[in-house]
Amino acid sequence: MSEKRDYNPDDIILSLDIGTEFVKVLIAEHQKDDSLKIIGAAKVHQEIGNMYAGAIADIPAVISTCEKALSIAEEEAGVVSRAAVVGIAGELIKGSTSTVRYRRKNSAKPITEAEMDMIISRVQESAGEKARKAVAVETGNPDVEVRLINSAIVSLTIDGYKVSNPISFKGSELVIQFYTAFAPLVHISAIEKVCAELNLDLLAVAVEPFAVCRACLGDETDSDLSAIVMDIGGGTTDVAVVDDGGVDGTKMFGIGGRSFTHQIASKLGMDFDTAESIKLNLDRELLTDPTAIAIADRISGDDYVNYLETPSRRAKIEEAVQANIDVWLSGVQIALEDFTVLEMLPHKILLCGGGAGLIKLQEALATEDWWEDLPFSRRPEVHILDDLDIPGITNATNIDLDYTYITAFGLLRVALDTMSGVEAEEGLRAKLAKLLQN
Numbered sequence: 369m370s371e372k373r374d375y376n377p378d379d380i381i382l383s384l385d386i387g388t389e390f391v392k393v394l395i396a397e398h399q400k401d402d403s404l405k406i407i408g409a410a411k412v413h414q415e416i417g418n419m420y421a422g423a424i425a426d427i428p429a430v431i432s433t434c435e436k437a438l439s440i441a442e443e444e445a446g447v448v449s450r451a452a453v454v455g456i457a458g459e460l461i462k463g464s465t466s467t468v469r470y471r472r473k474n475s476a477k478p479i480t481e482a483e484m485d486m487i488i489s490r491v492q493e494s495a496g497e498k499a500r501k502a503v504a505v506e507t508g509n510p511d512v513e514v515r516l517i518n519s520a521i522v523s524l525t526i527d528g529y530k531v532s533n534p535i536s537f538k539g540s541e542l543v544i545q546f547y548t549a550f551a552p553l554v555h556i557s558a559i560e561k562v563c564a565e566l567n568l569d570l571l572a573v574a575v576e577p578f579a580v581c582r583a584c585l586g587d588e589t590d591s592d593l594s595a596i597v598m599d600i601g602g603g604t605t606d607v608a609v610v611d612d613g614g615v616d617g618t619k620m621f622g623i624g625g626r627s628f629t630h631q632i633a634s635k636l637g638m639d640f641d642t643a644e645s646i647k648l649n650l651d652r653e654l655l656t657d658p659t660a661i662a663i664a665d666r667i668s669g670d671d672y673v674n675y676l677e678t679p680s681r682r683a684k685i686e687e688a689v690q691a692n693i694d695v696w697l698s699g700v701q702i703a704l705e706d707f708t709v710l711e712m713l714p715h716k717i718l719l720c721g722g723g724a725g726l727i728k729l730q731e732a733l734a735t736e737d738w739w740e741d742l743p744f745s746r747r748p749e750v751h752i753l754d755d756l757d758i759p760g761i762t763n764a765t766n767i768d769l770d771y772t773y774i775t776a777f778g779l780l781r782v783a784l785d786t787m788s789g790v791e792a793e794e795g796l797r798a799k800l801a802k803l804l805q806n
Contacts, residue, residue, distance in 0.1 A: 375397060375446075375447045377447075377450075379397050379398040380395065380396070380397055380398075380445075380447055380449045380451065381395075381396055381398065381404075381449060381451050381452070381453070381571070381780060381783040381784070381787070382394070382395050382396075382438075382441075382449035382450075382451065382452040382453075382568070382783075383396075383452070383453050383454075383455075383776045383777075383778075383779030383780045383783060384434065384437075384438075384452050384453070384454045384455070384563075384568070384776075384779070385454075385455045385576070385773075385775045385776040385779060386419070386424065386430060386434065386454065386455065386559070386562070387414070387419070387457075387601050387602055387603075387721075387722070387775075388414065388418075388419040388422060388601055388602030388603035388604070388624060388626065389413065389414060389601065389602030389603075389625060389626070389722055390411050390412060390413055390414060390602075390722065390772070391411070391412050391414060391430070391433045391434050391436075391437045392409075392410070392411045392437065392772070392773055392775070392776045393408070393409065393410045393411075393434075393437040393438055393440075393441040393776070394406050394408070394409050394441070394769075394773065394776045394777070394779075394780055395407055395408035395409070395441050395442065395444075395445040395447065395449050396761070396780050398784065398787070402587060402760070402784070403760045403761065403762065404760065404761045404762070404780055404781075404784060405761075405762050405764050406761065406762065406763045406764055406765055406769065406780075407444070407445040407446075407447070407764050407765065408441035408442060408443075408444040408445025408446075408447075408765065409441055409444065409763075409765050409767045409769060409773070410436075410437040410438070410439075410440035410441040410444070411437065411772070411773075412433050412434075412436045412437040412440070413433075414429075414430070414433055414602075415429055415433070416640065417429070418430050418433065419602070419603055420603070421458050421459055421603050421604060421622050422457040422458035422459070422601065422603045422604035422620070422622070422624075423456075423457075423458040423460070423555050423558070424555070424558040424559065424562065427558055427561055427562060430562055431562050431565045431566065434562060434566055435566065438566065444765060450567065450568055450569045451568075451569050451571050451783070451787075452563060452568040452569065452570060452571060452783075453570075453571050453572045453573075453574055453579075453779045453780070453782050453783040453786065454559050454562075454563065454570065454572075454573055454574070454779070455573075455574055455575075455576040455579055455775055455776075455778075455779050456517060456551055456555060456556070456559060456573050456574065456575060456576065457575070457576045457577075457599075457601065457604055457606055457620060458551075458555065458603075458604060458620060459506070459604065459620050459621060459622050460503050460506060460507070460551065460552050460555065461517070461549060461550070461551050461555075461575055461618070461620055462498075462499035462502050462503065462514070462549065462550050462551075463518070463547065463548070463549035463550075463575055463577070463578065463608075463617055463618030463619070464495070464498075464499075464547070464548065464549075464617050464618075464706075465522055465545055465546065465547045465615075465616045465617045466491060466494070466495055466545070466546050466548070467543065467544070467545050467546075468487070468490075468491050468542075468543070468544045468545075468546060469541060469542070469543050470487055470541065470542040470543075470544070471540065471541055472539065472540055472541070472542070475538060475539055475540035476538055477538065478535075478536045478537065478538055479526075479534045479535055479536065479537050479538070479539070479542075480535070481535060484534060484535065487542070487544070488519075488546075491544070491546045491548070492516060492519060492548060495546070495548040495550070496514060496516060496548070496550055499514050499548075499550035500512060500513070500514045500550070503550075503552055507552075512552055512553075513552070513553040513554075514550040514551060514552055514553065515550065515551060515553050515556050516548060516549075516550055517549045517550060517551050517556075517573055517574065517575050518547070518548070518549040518574060518575050518578045518782075519546065519547060519548045519549070520546075520547045520578075520614070520615055521544060521545070521546055521547075521614075522545035522546065522547050522611075522614035522615060522616055523544070523545045523612075523614055524542065524543070524544050524545075525542070525543045526538075526539035526541070526542055527539040527540055527541055545614070545616075547578075547614075547615050547616070547617060547618075549575040549578060549618060551573070551575070556573055559573055571783055571786045571787065572782055572783065572786045574778070574779055574782040575618055576599055576606050576775050576778070576779075577597060577599055577606035577607060577608035577618040577620070578608060578615055578618055578778075578782075579775060579778030579779050579781065579782050580597050580599050580606075580608065580718075580720060580753075580774055580775055580777075580778040581597055581608050581610050581615045581778070582778050582781040582782055582785070583758045583761070583774060583775075583777040583778035583780075583781050584597065584610070584718065584753070584757065584758065584778075585610070585613060585759075586758070586759030586760040586761075586781070587759070587760050591613035592612055592613055593610055593612075593613055594610060594611050594612055594714040594716065595609075595610050595714050595716040595717065595718050596608070596609055596610075596704070596713065596714055596716070596717045596718070596748070597609075597610065597717075597718045597720070598700070598717060598718070598719050598720070598721075598724070599720050599721040599724075599774070599775055600624060600625065600719065600720075600721040600722070600723030600724045600729070601624045601625065601721045601722060601723060602624045602625045602626045602722060602723070603622065603624045603626060604620050604621065604622050604623070604624050605620065605621055605623055605624055605696065605699060605700070605703075605721075605723070606618065606619075606620045606721075607619045607620070607621075607700065607703045607704065609704075609707050609710065609713065609714065610714070611710055611714065616707060616710060617706070617707055619703040619704075619706055619707075620703075621699040621702070621703055623692075623695060623696050623699050624721075624723055625647075625721075625722050625723035625726070627692055627695075627696075628647050628688075628689060628692045628723075628726065629643045629644045629647050630643070631688040631689065631691060631692045632646055632647055632685055632688045632689065634688070635684050635685070635687065635688035636681065636684055636685065636688070646685060647689075647726070689728055690728075693728060693729055693732045696729065697732060697733070697736065697738040698738075700733075700738065701738055701741070701742065704742050705742065710743070711743065712743050712744065712745050713742060713743050713744050713748075714748075715744055715745060715746055715747070715748045715749060716748065716749055716751065717733065717748045717749065717750045717751065718751050718753050718757075719733075719750060719751065719752050719753065719771065720752070720753045720771045720772070720774035720775065721771065721772065721774070721775065722772050724752055724753075724771050724772075725752075725771065725772070730750055730752070733748075733750050734748075734749075734750040752771050753771050753774045754769075754770050754771055754774075755769045755770070755773070755774075755777065758774070758777045760781075761777055761780060761781070
């Protein structure tokens with residue numbers, strides 16, 4: 369348990385990562401140097417029907433799980449946090465980067481805040497209509513409502529000259545690469561309901577792959593990081609591309625860790641819990657005994673069970689896992705094909721999320737030929753993220769905050785961005801400051 373001391377409530381923020389498999393909570397204290405110190409953490413398992421395709425499916429059940437996680441984290445931190453940022457994921461989250469060319473009528477006149485406000489509003493409206501149409505097609509609902517979740521300026525040039533803040537510059541043509549992400553209102557409303565029941569003040573809802581990118585970038589405004597970020601959760605895989613410190617876009621597809629479990633259960637005719645245990649222990653030294661065929665019918669919690677198997681059973685397990693890896697790699701290919709802004713994709717791949725721990729998936733990503741038809745200059749290098757890779761956030765708890773917590777780290781970074789923007793008035797300058805924190 370962390371050392372108990374008096375905290376300033378205004379310095380305490382919370383991230384709530386409501387995943388398909390687990391709810392994860394991090395409580396952090398904002399330091400004077402603008403860094404964050406994690407003082408409380410928790411991870412609680414979700415019931416199988418709580419989530420569907422990365423979105424909340426059972427609000428009361430999710431609230432109950434979140435309450436357990438919050439209680440554990442608050443007990444360790446010795447403080448109750450109310451200011452929270454919550455992640456959102458799922459196939460209906462639409463995040464993309466648009467390139468907008470804006471020709472100014474008077475190139476000798478300095479660019480004003482009002483002019484930039486008009487440009488940003490037009491881009492967001494256009495992107496929102498595009499996202500609404502895409503979600504309408506996928507859901508079959510022409511009246512679906514979507515809401516802007518995240519937006520960021522990826523790059524901005526004036527007459528070919530790259531600038532970090534356009535205000536007061538002169539020029540005839542602005543070219544803006546602008547990232548926007550939208551989510552169906554029904555998904556956001558579910559998150560708002562959960563937060564209201566938990567008595568949390570919702571600072572922001574953040575697209576999870578965007579949040580992971582923010583975690584990797586930290587507060588380095590001149591970061592030159594270029595990478596593909598993959599958050600492999602229980603129900604979905606979220607993909608984001610960062611180029612030269614800017615988030616170029618996010619894509620999601622509905623294959624995650626649970627699909628591997630379902631494949632094993634189906635192939636061997638066993639229950640979900642047993643199949644889950646086998647999947648989690650695939651990479652351990654398993655005993656082989658041709659005469660041993662019996663296994664436990666049900667397995668609870670994180671108990672380690674040696675699966676005594678015949679060679680034929682082992683072959684079926686490996687066949688099921690490989691079949692799912694093949695489908696998953698196809699999903700990765702399709703997702704990356706949509707990133708048309710870049711001529712070449714970054715060759716560094718950063719993995720996080722519970723599914724990232726599956727060694728066979730890591731090996732397939734690093735050794736198979738899935739990448740050859742995509743615009744890579746060479747074979748991608750795979751790296752598993754952990755807390756030491758995240759700048760500006762330190763872990764003061766006794767919990768190992770590994771790759772499964774990285775999304776929650778990113779949500780803390782989004783919380784800090786949001787709080788910084790609130791402190792600086794609600795005008796366009798504050799809006800630009802937040803958009804340029806990318």
